[in-house]
Amino acid sequence: DAKTTQPTSMDCAEGRAANLPCNHSTISGNEYVYWYRQIHSQGPQYIIHGLKNNETNEMASLIITEDRKSSTLILPHATLRDTAVYYCIVRVHKAAGNKLTFGGGTRVLVKP
């Protein structure tokens, strides 16, 4: 699976949008971009994923550049409960499922 690069940390004001960048310049054509987060003392939680097109769900939006070498996770209205470590992961979809490879992630602190 391709390697990703994320900023170590970032702060965000409550109620504002949080934009989390991720570089994955060596991504292959069959690799998906996944985002997970880990809130303190909990297990990682799936947020969203995409291949080429931008995606949106009830939690966030995922913007993938046309060359797929980078992406941005957008939390539209950050709340204090969004304080967590956010992981950008690229992986192929194997027939029998496959592991997640976590990097260091971005530690997001949402401030009042």
Added chain:
Amino acid sequence: EAGVTQFPSHSVIEKGQTVTLRCDPISGHDNLYWYRRVMGKEIKFLLHFVKESKQDESGMPNNRFLAERTGGTYSTLKVQPAELEDSGVYFCASSQEPRQGGNREQFFGPGTRLTVL
């Protein structure tokens, strides 16, 4: 519907002792994964079951770790004998049998915090 559950939530043992961690996946999920985070490090994959078969055990650190999933339901991870460097949080995750192009979301349990003294 119940999520992934893990037992115990915390375990404190002495070096050389044996500990068994248990994971109950979401009902109907064929895929079961074990991960761990040791202090100050990233979350690392340990192994992957598909039903009762080990699909990928490339992340298992050494032969002191033994994972089983008899009957394809719950799984256990035994550490014997435990060493100081085994301390960390052990996560279990499960997912459904993936469909072409479908989501491969993994649902994680809350983890077991293991402390080896």
